[in-house]
Amino acid sequence: MVDAPAQSTLLLERVDYSALRNLTAEEIAGEVRKYAKLLMPRAGIDYRIHLGPAPPLREGEELVTRTLSLCPHCYSLLPATVFRREGKVYMRKVCPEHGEFEELYFGDYSTYERYKKWQRDGKGIWTPNVGLTALCPYNCGLCPRHKSHTALLNVAVTNRCELRCWYCFFYAVKAGYVYEPSLEHIRFMLREAKRMLPRGAIAVQFTGGEPLLRDDIVEIVRVAREEGYEHVQVNTEGIRLAFDPELAVKLRQAGTNTVYMSFDGVTPHTNPKNHWEVPYALENLRKAGLGVVLVPTVIRGYNLHEVGAIIRFGVKHSDIVRGVNMQPVSIVGRVPRKERERLRVTIPDILAEVERQTGGQIRREDWYPVPTVVPISRFVEALTGRPQFELTTHFACGAATYVFWDSADELIPITRFVDVEGVMGLLDRAAEEIRSGRNKYVVLLSVLAKLRKYVDASQAPKKFRKKRKFLRMIFNILLKHDYSALGEFHYNALFLGMMHFMDTYNYDVSRVQRCDVHYAMPDGRVVPFCTFNVMPELYRDRAQKFFSYTIEEWERLTGKRLSEEVYVRNIRKLMSGEPYRRAYEGIADVFSIPYEEHVMASKRFGIPVVE
Amino acid sequence: MMVKVFSFDLRIEDPAPRAVRARGAVYSPSGGRLVRVEGLQRQFSPEEDALDFDEDFGATIGLTLADVVHSAAWSEALPLTVAVHECAGPCLKLYEIVEGGVKRRLLMVIGGEDGRRYVLSVQGGASPSRGDLQKLAEVVGVDRREVEKLLASGLESP
Ligand code: SF4
């Protein structure tokens, strides 16, 4: 690490980014790394440490554990008590300055206990990007104590957006600057995350703002491929994809594997962001052969009642929809307790709703926490002798399952014909046998022979039953020693996932230390998602502002006008198209909703309408 | 230079079960030998000691303050003690750690001229490379065999 810049630089709010924009990745590395120290959170200014005893339990409460959390008002580090009350898990903490905060942590204690059994920790970071200088989470990152390698790297390529969602304070016009790292700067960030040990990043998601607003987004995807990224995702609200069929083709040709598209519900009321455009985006992605994962943010009292319909929508479009990845709401800013209770939803709450809304076809027990698949990685690692990509997040961060079907009316979760616990136990034992010196080929053969025992083909969807296709896929994963075989798996099933990004109210330092969804920072740091976005002033905004253009500079350089980049929706036109009708047919009766209500939904959300 | 050594018996159930026992001591060179330095024992204070704790155990055995907080006894005094030592020059910390029946020794050399911290982790009966031991010995200013001797006799070393 280069020494910290001279004291006077501390007063700088930003560098002159136009001076950096034409540098090569190597030159950028020489220039920007020195700022990492400068941009770190400052003790006593950005946060305080209050490590007294954790709050005591009250009547009717039972201790689950204790952890460290944050004060939602001042980001101070606080001890927190995690406890059980009436079958749910809560967190309580007390800031000496801002008082007590109590929050729902996990909506069902028995699911908490079931998930905990699957926790597996990673091997840590052998090549940290920063030294150990502060307590967690003020030392990102990745610092030497972080427990999981990067599974998915996020790179924000712009803070511009053509939407003006009412709750967002992040986009360029409101922020007052334009963050838009140059292509070579992005290359530098990709390299920083790729070179890490024991495993460098191999999957990247380009995000924003709206990444598709960048004219060179296709080039950015190409750079990620050049830098050896095996999986490239682009996160979008889908507006551009709806109107530009060529863009989907170009993204695919450049090496994009998946588009991550926001999709909060099946009606204009629940999804005012892109309800009318999604059908056209899907159509264009379909033509381009570019798969998409739908990403609903789930909020109680808002769209929780539609999680089943969202899954059905995914199944209906499964020729192009690869998965649905739900995100229980993360409550941003200072929100009073009553209001939080109205909005808050956690993973078990959504699982229960999915079960109810799919008529019991997808049950709570069909979902497993993210680290469940670690035994696969550990087994492959024992076979190959090389550290493998492994998903060692905290068990409370996410859950997933796969569903299959013969007809869209009958969803069959993977757990109905695969004994997940049996398979993972088998792999755990096999890895242990190899580690203790048994011949690995003998162990492998025995695993392959025993695997049949855990797969009940008679319960599988017909297409698997006939050809034993699924068993073959599992064989392939084990034999090929990598996950490319999963590609085939994806095309025959719908992935259902969930990730509960944290907020300051339910923040758990134990979770963030295990985080494997990371952001590349413009100064070369790599920062967990749940510090980057939860304490934006300390990480995201500080770094982005530092490496940004003023709006005037950006407009001069590009000849564009930021204020003109506003999407105006033509609802009448969008509703009259055939793709719109087809997309929702059989899922939601969108035509029974009066046109005026469509318009109101859009406007209330902040998106103007051509009338 | 103030050097802290932590001793603890931690039992953690959440998010993953762990039971770790650690004992440590500080040695500094004297007349070509490594001699144990006596420290002043006190209770762990999170605000004063947490960063040093993370520095010793965060990267080496994946144990941090957050894990300590999860240990059952946090509500009372933490099951952790700190011995604070005063060392004039470079010195060596030796930890003996037992987890899941596996013993591991951590050798940490601090206070060398380059200001760096050298850490050697030796699991079970493994023998560390001569080169690594030589490096530690050089920084601390003793013959390599002194470090080997310390490693062999462990915390029994006077
Ligand atoms: S979240 Fe990870 S990188 Fe950040 S301070 Fe904590 S352990 Fe370090």
Ligand code: SF4
């Ligand atoms: S992003 Fe947040 S919720 Fe997801 S793994 Fe990281 S810490 Fe957990």
